Amino acid sequence: MNSRFAAGYFFRVxxxxxxxxxxxxxxxxxxQTAPASFPTKPVRIVVPQTPGGAxxxxxxxxxxxxxEKWGQPVVIENRAGAxxxxxxxxxxxxxxxxxxxxxxxxxxxxxxxxxYSKLPFDPEAxxxxxxxxxxxxxxxxxxxxxxxxxxxxxxxxxxxxxxxFGSAGNGSVNHLLGEMFNTASGAKxxxxxxxxxxxxxxxxxxxxxxxxxxxxxxxxxxxxGGTVKGLAVTGSKRAAAFKDIPxxxxxxxxxxxxxxxxxxxxxxxxPASVARQINQDIKKVMEDKxxxxxxxxxxxxxxxxxxxxxxxMLHADIKTWAAVVKSSGxxxx
Numbered sequence: 001m002n003s004r005f006a007a008g009y010f011f012r013v014x015x016x017x018x019x020x021x022x023x024x025x026x027x028x029x030x031x032q033t034a035p036a037s038f039p040t041k042p043v044r045i046v047v048p049q050t051p052g053g054a055x056x057x058x059x060x061x062x063x064x065x066x067x068e069k070w071g072q073p074v075v076i077e078n079r080a081g082a083x084x085x086x087x088x089x090x091x092x093x094x095x096x097x098x099x100x101x102x103x104x105x106x107x108x109x110x111x112x113x114x115x116y117s118k119l120p121f122d123p124e125a126x127x128x129x130x131x132x133x134x135x136x137x138x139x140x141x142x143x144x145x146x147x148x149x150x151x152x153x154x155x156x157x158x159x160x161x162x163x164x165f166g167s168a169g170n171g172s173v174n175h176l177l178g179e180m181f182n183t184a185s186g187a188k189x190x191x192x193x194x195x196x197x198x199x200x201x202x203x204x205x206x207x208x209x210x211x212x213x214x215x216x217x218x219x220x221x222x223x224x225g226g227t228v229k230g231l232a233v234t235g236s237k238r239a240a241a242f243k244d245i246p247x248x249x250x251x252x253x254x255x256x257x258x259x260x261x262x263x264x265x266x267x268x269x270x271p272a273s274v275a276r277q278i279n280q281d282i283k284k285v286m287e288d289k290x291x292x293x294x295x296x297x298x299x300x301x302x303x304x305x306x307x308x309x310x311x312x313m314l315h316a317d318i319k320t321w322a323a324v325v326k327s328s329g330x331x332x333x
Contacts, residue, residue, distance in 0.1 A: 038098060038274055042073040045264070047103045048087025049168075050080045050196045054136050054215035054300070058262050059103040061294050062133055065285035080196060083169050083332060084108025085119060092121035096269020098278060102127065105136075106260035107173035110317035114325035115171030115332045123318065128270045129310035131279040132263035133286075134300040137235030138177055139216045139245065141228040143207050151185075151232045151251040154211065158187040165189045165211040166200035171330045174200070176321070177213035177234065177258060179328040184253050204228060215260075216242070216299030234258040239299035261303060263310050275307045 045063050049055045056078060063074035079087035088108065094100035104127075113123050121127075140151065148154045157163065167174035170193045182189055189211060194200040197214055204212045205227050212219075216239055223230045223242065232248040233239055236257045248256040264282070266275055285291065286302055295302055305313070 038277055039070050039072045041099065042075055043070070043099050043101065044075045044077055045101045045103050046087045046091050047076060047078045048080060048084035048090075048108055049078070050198050051078050052218060053197050054217040054298070055103050055105055055262060057217050057298060058133050058136075058295075058300065061291060062282065062285065065288060065291055066281060069281055069285055083112055083115065083172060085112060085116065088112075088123075088127075089120045091265070091267055092126040094267040096128070096267045096271075098266050098270045098274035100267055101130065101278075102265040103262070104265050105262040106317055106321070107168075109265075110314060111171060111173060111176065111321045111325065112332075113318055114322040115330060117331075124311075124315060126268045127265040128268060128272075128275050129307045129314065130264040130266050130275050131282045131307065132261050132303045132305040132310050132313075133282070134262050134295060135235070135259045135303045136215050136217060136262055136298075136300045137233040137239055137259050138173070138213050139219065139223075139233045139242075139299075140181070140211065140213050140231045140248070141204065141219055141223065142211050142231060143204055143209075144227055144229055145207060146210050146229070148231070149229065150246075151248060151253070154231060155185045155187050158189050163187070163189045163211060164192045164209040165213065166192045166194055166203060166209045167212070168197040168200060169193045169195060169332070171325065171332045172197075173258075173260065174213050175330060176324055176328055178211070179330065180256070180258075180324065181213070181248075181253075183327070184256055201228075220298050233299075240296050240301070241299050261310075261313060262300075263305070265310075272307070279307055 045059050047056050047059050059076050063076055067074040079090050088102060091100055091102040109123055142148060148157045165178040175191060178191055192209055197218055200212050203209050222228045230245045232246050232251045234248055236259055238247060283304055
C-alpha cells in the first residue's frame with residue numbers, strides 16, 4: 001500500500017466513523033427528548049358543577065371511554081361553587097402536563113369573565129384548549145301543573161299570573177337565557193337564583209317555581225317521566241331524542257338560538273403535542289356507537305373541533321356573552 005492510498009483510506013475511515021457516531025448521537029438525543037407516551041398514570045377531569053348536570057354526564061361518558069382506550073383510570077372530580085370558578089381555579093393552578101383536565105362550557109368559561117369583576121385566573125391565558133365534545137341545547141321547562149304546553153302559552157300565562165324562573169345562580173347561562181326570553185317576549189318572569197341547577201330543578205318539580213331554562217341532559221329523564229313539561233329548546237333545530245319539542249325560534253321568536261358547546265381544557269403549560277394527542281384520542285372514542293346513542297338520549301349532539309378551533313370559539317364567545325351580560329345588568333358581586 002503506497003503512502004498516498006494509505007492516507008486516503010485513513011481519512012475515509014475517519015469520515016465514515018464520524019458520520020456513524022453523529023447518527024448514533026442524534027438518535028440518542030432524539031430518544032432523550034421525545035415525549036413519553038401519554039398517559040402513564042391516572043388522568044383527572046375536574047367538573048366545576050354539581051353531579052347530575054350536562055357537564056357531569058358528558059365527562060363521565062367520555063371519561064369511561066378514554067379510560068378504556070388509555071388503559072389508565074380517568075377520575076371525575078366535581079368541584080362546584082362560585083359559578084364554576086372554584087373548579088376552574090383548581091385546573092388553572094394544576095401542573096401543565098395534561099393529567100388534569102377541565103370539563104368546561106360556555107356557561108362558566110365564556111360568561112364568568114363578564115359576571116365577576118375579579119377572577120383568580122385568566123379564562124384564556126391560564127388554560128390550553130383541547131377538544132369539544134358536544135353541542136347541548138337548553139330547554140325551557142315548566143312544572144307539570146302549570147297550565148301551558150308551549151312558549152306562547154307561557155308568555156300569556158306570565159302576563160296574567162306571577163311567574164318565577166330558577167337558575168344555577170346570578171349570571172349563569174340559565175339566568176341569562178331567562179332574561180333574554182323576558183326581553184324577546186315582553187314577559188316579566190321573576191328570577192330566583194340557586195346554588196346550582198340541581199336545587200333549581202328540585203324546586204321546579206315541587207312547584208316552588210314555575211320555569212327553568214336548563215341543559216337538556218340535566219332534565220331529560222324528568223321530561224320523559226312527566227314531572228316537568230318541555231316547552232321549547234334553544235338550539236337551531238329540534239333535539240333528535242325529543243322531536244316533539246319545538247325550538248324557541250320556530251315557536252315565534254326567530255333569532256333566539258343558543259346552542260352551547262361543552263369541551264375539555266388543560267392547565268397552562270401543557271405541551272401542544274399532548275393536547276393534540278388527547279384531541280385525537282377523543283375523536284377516536286367519539287366514533288363509538290354506544291357513546292353516540294348515550295349522547296342522543298340526553299339530547300346532546302357530538303361536536304368535534306381542533307384545539308385551535310376551540311380556543312377561537314372561546315375568544316369569540318367571551319365577547320358575545322359580554323354584550324348579553326351588559327344588556328341584562330346581571331352581576332355575581
